[in-house]
Amino acid sequence: MGKYSSNLPQLEDKLFLADGGLETDLIFHSGMDLPQFASFVLLESPEGLETLINYFTPYADLAQAQGVGFLLDSPTWRSNPDWAQLMGYSTEELDQINQDAVQQLVCLRDAYDSPASPFVLNGVFGPRGDGYIADKVMTSEEAQAYHSPQMASFAKTDVDMVSAITMTHAEEAVGITQAAQAAGLPVAISFTVETDSRLPSGQPLKDAIEQVDSETDSGPAYFMLNCAHPTHFDRSFDHKGNWLGRIQGLRANASAMSHAELDEAEELDDGNPVELGGQYRELMAILPNLNVLGGCCGTDKRHIEAILNACRDI
Numbered sequence: 001m002g003k004y005s006s007n008l009p010q011l012e013d014k015l016f017l018a019d020g021g022l023e024t025d026l027i028f029h030s031g032m033d034l035p036q037f038a039s040f041v042l043l044e045s046p047e048g049l050e051t052l053i054n055y056f057t058p059y060a061d062l063a064q065a066q067g068v069g070f071l072l073d074s075p076t077w078r079s080n081p082d083w084a085q086l087m088g089y090s091t092e093e094l095d096q097i098n099q100d101a102v103q104q105l106v107c108l109r110d111a112y113d114s115p116a117s118p119f120v121l122n123g124v125f126g127p128r129g130d131g132y133i134a135d136k137v138m139t140s141e142e143a144q145a146y147h148s149p150q151m152a153s154f155a156k157t158d159v160d161m162v163s164a165i166t167m168t169h170a171e172e173a174v175g176i177t178q179a180a181q182a183a184g185l186p187v188a189i190s191f192t193v194e195t196d197s198r199l200p201s202g203q204p205l206k207d208a209i210e211q212v213d214s215e216t217d218s219g220p221a222y223f224m225l226n227c228a229h230p231t232h233f234d235r236s237f238d239h240k241g242n243w244l245g246r247i248q249g250l251r252a253n254a255s256a257m258s259h260a261e262l263d264e265a266e267e268l269d270d271g272n273p274v275e276l277g278g279q280y281r282e283l284m285a286i287l288p289n290l291n292v293l294g295g296c297c298g299t300d301k302r303h304i305e306a307i308l309n310a311c312r313d314i
Helices: 022-029 039-044 046-066 081-086 091-103 106-112 140-155 170-183 205-216 230-238 242-246 259-264 273-284 301-311
Strands: 016-018 069-073 119-125 161-167 187-191 222-226 247-252 292-295
Touching (some): 016 046, 022 039, 022 046, 069 106, 081 091, 091 119, 091 140, 140 161, 161 170, 230 273, 242 247
Parallel strands (some): 016 292, 069 119, 187 222, 222 247, 247 292
16 A cells, blocks of 8 residues: 555645646657557556656656645556457456556656655546446446456555546446445545536436445545536536535546547647636635646646646635
């Protein structure tokens, strides 16, 4: 277990950054071929690992220079059995991939981590199915069984916490939370929404968060939103209540396009970094505990720096 597993520093009032859109950055800016959108393939060669370290370094430099924390994500959004099987990986190989994906980042974490700028090593889960549609809906029991092997892989490493990213339905989030509870790892749950502010399953965001909390005894350390534009969230926040205080992280897309439009796009829409920073600032006035700020599809260091500049004085 990692240095911060028993006391996550982002649960205090310190500002934390995360990186931008890893996969879209590598594909569109670096011209890399990522099969099935899987960035863990970078771990298979020294050159790939160097690319991964070089990707994170500017973000790490920014966090350290500005005296804020940083959430260092493993490149494991696609490293679950269904996606790995499509790429020909065995169960044993997948276990090693998930361990390596964390351990290869320990040196980077240790090089930057300090009391002024804590670096939290985060093991990332992705959905069993597509991140844009609820195409493989499971019960919470099925989800816990499905994701437990990856949780066990992470538990063998120096990971500080785990996060489930682009969750499309509440039951999968419940199952991952229960798997994390069984493994003794702190977990954050990050939902994505469509342009109507509902999850791809059709469930309102408020109901999804309250369902996960109800069925896990408020198991997640906090909730996040990712892979959607701030203009897709705003209608959700018309419903006031304690649930808003459970949202502590935001990793928005640069583009205001829908998931369907992004899926068909042949060019990267990187939006307007300064405008995005202003939208984050507006959301911080609505979400009282929002302090983990990063990006998703189409964002890069420009966006994260603009978000920090807009939000750091709040």
